[in-house]
Amino acid sequence: MEIILKEDIIGLGYKNDIVNVKPGYGRNYLIPTGKGIIASASAKKILAENIKQQQHKLAAILAAAQKEAEALNGITLTIPSKVSATGVLYGSVNAATVAAELATKGIEVDRKRIVMKDIKTVGDYVATVIFHKEVKVEVPVTVVAEGEKVAAPAEAPVAEAEATEETPVTEVAE
Secondary structure, rough: EEEEEOOOOOEOOOOOOEEEHHHHHHHHHHOOOOEEEEEEHHHHHHHHHHHHHHHHHHHHHHHHHHHHHHHHHHOOOEEEEEEEOOEEEEEOOOHHHHHHHHHHOOOOHHHHHHEEEOOEEEEEEEEEEEEEEEEOOOOOEEEOOOOOOOOOOOOHHHHHHHHHHHHOOOOOOO
């Protein structure tokens, strides 16, 4: 069943997209809630005309989304969390946690725009923030144990260089 979406639905499509869905999903959820309409021939013509008339508005929306995305460039999040002895988190880090962490940095992002799997172990991950169907930003997320300090990136290569200098290399002649 073809449906014209009236709003963005994560995992399905964006506003004014024509998508194929199962008939039950379309009849029982999308159409009654006003999130979509049946993509008949007349509805497709109306959609094409509306898109043609709104091209300048769509360009402005895209520019605004790109401006919001620029605020996230270069940001890395470090989220301290309670961890068991095996490195497994008590609970998980999810989109709501990432949105709250971004809010502490002064960037307001709706948690529904953040796409990621729940994080259940310590490590480095990536959260994707979707501002527009053409504007997506990947934000690196580092989950650390509470009270643990994160080593600065400049310190790590120095430690590796010192370790290689201390190991003597001996040649074995046969």
